Amino acid sequence: MLFYIKTLLVFTAACVISFDTIAQPNAVPKPRHSFVVIAHRGAHVSYPENTLEAYQQAINIGADYVEIDLRTTKDSVLVSMHDGSVNRMTSGQGQIKDMVLTDLKQLMIKSNGSQVKGVYRIPTFEEILKLCKNRIYIYIDFKDASVAQTMKVLKQYEMENQVIVYINSLAQLQEWKRIAPNMPLMLSLPKSAVNAAGFKAFVQQYVPSLLDGEWMDYNEEILNAASQQGIPVWPDIQSKDEDQQWPKAISKGFKGLQTDQPEALIKFLQAKGLR
Structure with missing residues (x-):
């Protein structure tokens, strides 16, 4: 189950995307376990x-x-x-x-x-x-x-x-x-999101509430960025x-x-x- 949005996310190294300007994800059902x-x-x-x-x-x-x-x-x-x-x-x-x-x-x-x-x-x-x-x-x-x-x-x-x-x-x-x-929507991590900048651009454009995809595709930088934005990552x-x-x-x-x-x-x- 992989979802890669076919829209080019364009950004430069000089472009700084603040999470303050990004729409907030919808709330997910309250977890019953940690x-x-x-x-x-x-x-x-x-x-x-x-x-x-x-x-x-x-x-x-x-x-x-x-x-x-x-x-x-x-x-x-x-x-x-x-x-x-x-x-x-x-x-x-x-x-x-x-x-x-x-x-x-x-x-x-x-x-x-x-x-x-x-x-x-x-x-x-x-x-x-x-x-x-x-x-x-x-x-x-x-x-x-x-x-x-x-x-x-x-x-x-x-x-x-x-x-x-x-x-x-x-x-x-x-x-x-x-x-x-208001429905919490889950997307898979796109290939463009290889670092925090790519991840922020992806989140800013599509505003996922949760993330899926292959667990091996996630690195520490991406997981930290997701945590900062309050987006749960529950991969395959x-x-x-x-x-x-x-x-x-x-x-x-x-x-x-x-x-x-x-x-x-x-x-x-x-x-x-x-x-």
Whole structure:
């Protein structure tokens, strides 16, 4: 999940950007723990990714956020699936945008290596909100959906203050800021932000509330600049050997990580007295 805004950030060494002139980021949901654990597509070690069961397991183990992937069906229903097609994860074939909900609900989600076998279905956004309300925050990876419709459903369930939204394009960013100006939006660190000056230019132009991206892309200078501006940095660390990377990532000063192994990461943090 990498978002690189295709606009050149121009600055010179003589240009000094003060944080005093930069718009302030929107407030994020109040953290429940000192170190934030984001369950990538739910706790999918145990259950198939992006299922209600995987989200429920993320709640059970005490994760702070569950990450979902928001898409829209042909009949304009919001659902969660990472891929644009159902091919990899289900018994069917086709694009979500070309299928109606009743057809999607007939599909069986594959276990694909998850520990608990069973019958799993594609969840709707409303089902996810009902499950998660006041139990776990939601990290919305905004894949292919309507901002207005998303906000309508969030307001219906009174959950506007229990989510953050990951942005995948400049058009999405502009639409979210127009329709929901108070929503905390997460961006990935662009390649232009290699030092404090580049970071300040990026923040001044796009005003992210949180930052994501690959954890190895962040250096001390960038992390200090983010801290100065009050922008949380919760990067991705998902990989087959991510547990070997946790100590180094934590030593950098991150206060949150998005992980494929939320239960193991929580136990690791607890053992280190960090949670």
